[in-house]
Amino acid sequence: MTKKIHERVSTVYRNTNETQIKVNVNLDGTGKSSITTGLPFFDHMLQQLSKHSLIDINLKCNGDLEIDSHHTVEDVGWALGKAINEALGNKKGIKRFSFSYLPMDECLTRCCIDISGRPWLVWNVFLPNIKIKEIETEIFKEFFQSFSQSAAFTIHIENIYGQNTHHIIESCFKSMAISLRNAINLDFRNLDSVPSTKGTLTGNK
Numbered sequence: 502m503t504k505k506i507h508e509r510v511s512t513v514y515r516n517t518n519e520t521q522i523k524v525n526v527n528l529d530g531t532g533k534s535s536i537t538t539g540l541p542f543f544d545h546m547l548q549q550l551s552k553h554s555l556i557d558i559n560l561k562c563n564g565d566l567e568i569d570s571h572h573t574v575e576d577v578g579w580a581l582g583k584a585i586n587e588a589l590g591n592k593k594g595i596k597r598f599s600f601s602y603l604p605m606d607e608c609l610t611r612c613c614i615d616i617s618g619r620p621w622l623v624w625n626v627f628l629p630n631i632k633i634k635e636i637e638t639e640i641f642k643e644f645f646q647s648f649s650q651s652a653a654f655t656i657h658i659e660n661i662y663g664q665n666t667h668h669i670i671e672s673c674f675k676s677m678a679i680s681l682r683n684a685i686n687l688d689f690r691n692l693d694s695v696p697s698t699k700g701t702l703t704g705n706k
């Protein structure tokens with residue numbers, strides 16, 4: 502018998518001259534997603550994030566892809582992070598910390614996460630400055646950067662080794678998905694308490 506603290510869902514709209522985004526998340530989902538950013542490889546990464554975090558994600562972005570992928574990838578990271586932060590509410594009962602080591606064939610990546618209320622990204626990932634389809638690989642750091650800022654999570658991602666660029670990027674999304682899944686999970690020994698001696702994880706104090 503499971504007891505839910507509250508419905509952990511949220512919808513975020515973000516409209517600028519560069520991107521128009523609607524994203525809707527359910528933290529207690531089953532990993533279902535419907536994602537359209539106009540960038541198939543990026544959609545593939547976000548589907549991985551949903552599948553392995555068990556966060557249901559509906560996301561539509563109309564971005565200025567005629568310029569490049571930059572605004573779309575960065576702004577989607579921001580909107581998705583904000584939606585997850587809002588859905589977490591007061592963060593009572595969550596496990597808060599987690600990490601995962603994620604192998605993909607020749608590649609190994611580690612993600613450590615703290616749902617801290619304090620945005621911080623450590624990105625120890627070397628990506629050759631090439632394009633996968635229409636996306637410059639250097640933009641993926643900006644996704645994780647804006648995601649960590651709007652979600653107000655401390656996220657450390659390190660690619661320990663790996664050669665294949667697709668694997669390196671995908672392992673970053675998958676390792677964050679697994680650690681996110683664990684960190685947002687409810688701790689049934691501690692449901693009525695925010696896991697902080699400060700008594701808050703909203704980042705305002």
Ligand SMILES: [Mn+2]
Nearest residue numbers: 545667668671
């Ligand atoms: Mn893949």
